[in-house]
Amino acid sequence: xxxxxxxxxxxxxxxxxAPIVLxxxxxxxxxxxxxxxxxxxxxxxxxxxxxxxxxxxxxxxVGGWPPPxxxxxxxxxxxxxxxxxxSFISTLVLLFSKESIKKEIDESQHTLFYTAYLLxxxxxxxxxxxxxxxxxxxxLEISSLATYTLxxxxxxxxxxxxxxxxxxxxxxxxxxxxxxxxxxxMKTGTLNMLDLAERIHAYDSSRTIxxxxxxxxxxxxxKLALFPLHAWLPAAYTHAPSAVTAFLASTAxxxxxxxMIRFIFTIFGAEHVFENMGMDLILMVLAVVAIFKCSxxxxxxxxxxxxxxxxxxxxxxxxxxxVSLVSVTGLMASMIHIFNxxxxxxxxxxxxxxxxxxxxxxxxxxxxxxxKQMPLTxxxxxxxxxxxxxxxxxxxxxxxxxxxxAALEQNHWVIAALVLAGSLLAIVYIGRVIEAAYFQExxxxxxxxxxxxxxxxxxxxxxxxxxxxxGVDTSLTTEAAKNASxxxxxxxxxxxxxxxxxxxxxxxxxxxANVLSVEVAQ
Amino acid sequence: MNFILDYYNYWIVVFLMMTGFYIVISANNLVKKIxxxxxxxxxxFMLYISMGKVSGGTAPILVEGVTLYSxxxxxxxxxxxxxxxxxxxxxxxxxxxxxxRAYGTVEENEFKNQDDAI
Numbered sequence: 179x180x181x182x183x184x185x186x187x188x189x190x191x192x193x194x195x196a197p198i199v200l201x202x203x204x205x206x207x208x209x210x211x212x213x214x215x216x217x218x219x220x221x222x223x224x225x226x227x228x229x230x231x232x233x234x235x236x237x238x239x240v241g242g243w244p245p246p247x248x249x250x251x252x253x254x255x256x257x258x259x260x261x262x263x264x265s266f267i268s269t270l271v272l273l274f275s276k277e278s279i280k281k282e283i284d285e286s287q288h289t290l291f292y293t294a295y296l297l298x299x300x301x302x303x304x305x306x307x308x309x310x311x312x313x314x315x316x317x318l319e320i321s322s323l324a325t326y327t328l329x330x331x332x333x334x335x336x337x338x339x340x341x342x343x344x345x346x347x348x349x350x351x352x353x354x355x356x357x358x359x360x361x362x363x364m365k366t367g368t369l370n371m372l373d374l375a376e377r378i379h380a381y382d383s384s385r386t387i388x389x390x391x392x393x394x395x396x397x398x399x400x401k402l403a404l405f406p407l408h409a410w411l412p413a414a415y416t417h418a419p420s421a422v423t424a425f426l427a428s429t430a431x432x433x434x435x436x437x438m439i440r441f442i443f444t445i446f447g448a449e450h451v452f453e454n455m456g457m458d459l460i461l462m463v464l465a466v467v468a469i470f471k472c473s474x475x476x477x478x479x480x481x482x483x484x485x486x487x488x489x490x491x492x493x494x495x496x497x498x499x500x501v502s503l504v505s506v507t508g509l510m511a512s513m514i515h516i517f518n519x520x521x522x523x524x525x526x527x528x529x530x531x532x533x534x535x536x537x538x539x540x541x542x543x544x545x546x547x548x549x550k551q552m553p554l555t556x557x558x559x560x561x562x563x564x565x566x567x568x569x570x571x572x573x574x575x576x577x578x579x580x581x582x583x584a585a586l587e588q589n590h591w592v593i594a595a596l597v598l599a600g601s602l603l604a605i606v607y608i609g610r611v612i613e614a615a616y617f618q619e620x621x622x623x624x625x626x627x628x629x630x631x632x633x634x635x636x637x638x639x640x641x642x643x644x645x646x647x648x649g650v651d652t653s654l655t656t657e658a659a660k661n662a663s664x665x666x667x668x669x670x671x672x673x674x675x676x677x678x679x680x681x682x683x684x685x686x687x688x689x690x691a692n693v694l695s696v697e698v699a700q
Numbered sequence: 701m702n703f704i705l706d707y708y709n710y711w712i713v714v715f716l717m718m719t720g721f722y723i724v725i726s727a728n729n730l731v732k733k734i735x736x737x738x739x740x741x742x743x744x745f746m747l748y749i750s751m752g753k754v755s756g757g758t759a760p761i762l763v764e765g766v767t768l769y770s771x772x773x774x775x776x777x778x779x780x781x782x783x784x785x786x787x788x789x790x791x792x793x794x795x796x797x798x799x800x801r802a803y804g805t806v807e808e809n810e811f812k813n814q815d816d817a818i
Contacts, residue, residue: 315781336815338798338799342730342795345792350724353741353744357747363751
């Protein structure tokens with residue numbers, strides 16, 4: 179029975195489990211149950227990915243209402259791939275959080291933490307799976323509201339102002355997306371993504387559609403923290419509990435990148451967005467500025483969590499750069515980097531969380547001499563740090579390799595050089611921490627710091643090993659990313675070709691249909 | 701002149717949206733920021749609601765002798781968005797309560813000063 183509902187399970191499981199966790203009450207019980215549910219969701223995502231890897235699509239009509247009218251859940255390689263990354267990281271972070279939150283969140287709020295966490299997971303899976311533009315907004319808000327709560331759970335009072343700031347920025351972003359979707363509905367009379375894609379081409383030069391595109395791009399830009407709209411991110415990541423930061427940094431912004439890719443390639447069509455509207459140049463400039471400005475900011479911070487937050491912003495720059503290259507290889511580089519960056523940043527933030535667990539501080543001074551005292555944690559930090567830099571045999575190298583290949587394919591020599599120069603900056607900010615850990619003497623009074631419990635080390639090292647494994651055996655990630663980007667590109671070119679061939683009569687028919695369904699008050 | 705009169709619903713939406721946006725950006729008091737955010741969201745609700753109106757159409761309830769109905773879908777959609785707006789306001793206000801407890805103020809410049817002093 180569950181087989182036929184496989185496509186909605188990643189949303190339904192955490193959504194139903196969240197209130198149950200609240201009823202369970204005790205910290206250890208809710209932890210076990212939440213981890214079990216997240217692991218199950220991860221298993222389901224794996225099944226979905228294997229089912230769609232060869233190009234298949236799973237379409238699920240919610241409540242039995244057929245797609246253009248009802249809400250459709252639509253799983254293809256692209257979202258199954260990101261979904262696997264999200265649920266995999268989520269499970270590991272839950273394992274990690276058992277010990278970690280003891281030091282960072284009040285005992286009475288542990289159950290609330292797991293409830294909000296599961297709601298956030300349900301929202302993120304929903305954004306990925308849904309095939310309906312308005313439904314996407316609803317899931318976006320479910321995950322965002324849960325995120326604001328999670329950020330505000332830390333003991334440090336600055337997390338409250340960070341969460342408030344995030345709430346204001348996030349709500350403006352989500353409302354922008356809502357306006358954009360409304361404008362699309364005004365013209366086309368539909369909310370189903372595929373239906374939208376088919377109809378939207380008749381209105382390529384319509385001002386309403388283009389304004390909608392602008393609103394959606396800015397709204398998603400806030401959510402994914404694209405360079406000039408990133409102000410909320412560093413404070414939120416710095417002051418949130420470590421487990422929350424590890425989860426958000428490796429999933430939430432990645433899901434927003436996926437939303438941007440979905441809107442550009444599936445709904446608006448790459449040709450229109452890039453050639454008629456010139457978004458490729460805008461995105462490329464912003465991405466390059468993000469890489470350099472944020473890597474520089476990362477290099478001058480003293481709080482290691484802030485360093486990694488700025489590093490995340492720079493990495494988002496790489497993902498957007500891949501999108502802006504407008505090629506299958508470029509998009510593939512972005513998709514791979516979404517997955518790979520989740521592995522690296524998850525491990526890095528867990529290592530920093532482990533340091534906070536023992537020392538109660540994540541200032542760079544606290545890292546002095548830790549190489550000897552917490553060898554396993556610092557080794558994990560070093561390996562995933564090398565991965566961020568892009569050293570061969572790690573996943574970071576694979577991402578950079580495809581990105582540089584994509585840039586060279588189109589003779590963008592300067593972009594390729596800039597990507598490599600960005601890696602040099604990564605050496606600086608990761609190197610500072612490694613230098614402090616291995617080549618400096620510890621501060622007075624922290625002579626006997628012990629390694630953290632194994633429940634924290636295990637998920638950290640699973641991610642580190644994944645960092646190396648997927649850096650050597652790239653068959654799964656490249657195949658999934660390649661199929662995903664081919665599907666996305668095919669979608670957008672196929673539909674525009676279809677519309678071009680039928681241009682006259684088809685668009686007229688659509689026009690007539692719309693006059694009936696949507697007429698604006700005059 | 702017709703340009704203004706024909707699209708008066710949009711002018712209301714644009715005016716409300718910019719008012720709300722300005723309050724969010726300029727207000728120093730966090731409660732006022734939330735009020736601004738609400739005005740901003742309400743403008744979008746208005747946009748959706750006026751979008752569904754068909755000129756001359758009546759409420760979408762089956763009645764004999766009526767063939768032209770307004771489009772109910774945007775109205776239903778915006779019900780969901782209103783719920784989301786209420787939830788956001790609730791989370792925002794509860795954060796403000798905790799900020800007041802932790803800092804003793806809800807004025808942005810005052811708690812920024814306190815953080816900088818550390």
